[in-house]
Amino acid sequence: GQQLNQSPQSMFIQEGEDVSMNCTSSSIFNTWLWYKQDPGEGPVLLIALYKAGELTSNGRLTAQFGITRKDSFLNISASIPSDVGIYFCAGQLLDGQNFVFGPGTRLSVLP
Amino acid sequence: EAQVTQNPRYLITVTGKKLTVTCSQNMNHEYMSWYRQDPGLGLRQIYYSMNVEVTDKGDVPEGYKVSRKEKRNFPLILESPSPNQTSLYFCASSLSGAVETQYFGPGTRLLVL
Numbered sequence: 001g002q003q004l005n006q007s008p009q010s011m012f013i014q015e016g017e018d019v020s021m022n023c024t025s026s027s028i029f030n031t032w033l034w035y036k037q038d039p040g041e042g043p044v045l046l047i048a049l050y051k052a053g054e055l056t057s058n059g060r061l062t063a064q065f066g067i068t069r070k071d072s073f074l075n076i077s078a079s080i081p082s083d084v085g086i087y088f089c090a091g092q093l094l095d096g097q098n099f100v101f102g103p104g105t106r107l108s109v110l111p
Numbered sequence: 112e113a114q115v116t117q118n119p120r121y122l123i124t125v126t127g128k129k130l131t132v133t134c135s136q137n138m139n140h141e142y143m144s145w146y147r148q149d150p151g152l153g154l155r156q157i158y159y160s161m162n163v164e165v166t167d168k169g170d171v172p173e174g175y176k177v178s179r180k181e182k183r184n185f186p187l188i189l190e191s192p193s194p195n196q197t198s199l200y201f202c203a204s205s206l207s208g209a210v211e212t213q214y215f216g217p218g219t220r221l222l223v224l
Contacts, residue, residue, distance in 0.1 A: 004153065005159050032210070033210065037120055039156070040217065040218070042115070042201050042215030042218055043154070043201070043216075044215070044219050045211055045213075048211045066175045090153075090154075090210065092210070098169070098170065101155070103150075103151050103153045104153065
């Protein structure tokens with residue numbers, strides 16, 4: 001089936017640093033979603049993107065829908081300890097059918 | 112408080128022993144869905160339901176059953192669990208079925224020995 005790759009798989013950063021992660025595929029998508037999953041909790045939607053090139057912010061989080069429609073990026077500025085968790089992307093293929101979920105990027109923030 | 116609840120949260124069982132994971136939502140949502148999450152693979156949809164008495168297979172339905180007798184409940188049934196069904200399971204619900212509007216439950220971690 002379709003696959004999404006997320007990079008990096010995991011990262012350790014210092015509190016206050018900015019974070020960048022991405023989601024890539026060989027297929028073209030018409031919607032990108034970014035979620036955060038806290039330990040022991042279900043995923044929570046952070047940002048939804050619907051157009052190529054779209055840049056959307058949610059507080060310290062900014063996500064972009066790649067121009068090629070095959071990738072998306074998530075940036076977190078000035079990280080804080082509560083940013084710890086798994087961030088994963090989901091994309092909807094052009095046929096408008098099911099979403100494909102990425103495997104996630106595990107973020108650890110060191111005080 | 113609007114929420115999706117799952118029970119149990121953790122379960123250890125043995126191969127072949129039937130089990131049911133319950134899912135309940137208090138938001139009067141029509142659409143409900145079950146996913147499994149495995150390392151390196153991301154969420155994969157098992158079954159979904161657009162409304163009461165309407166259920167459809169997702170991407171990985173083999174070995175699972177569901178039922179939707181009431182709008183608020185969507186139990187996941189493993190008639191004869193096998194070790195490859197060891198996973199983290201999430202239930203989700205939404206008003207419209209749009210993925211971006213889904214509320215996820217807290218997850219059920221299942222270990223099949």
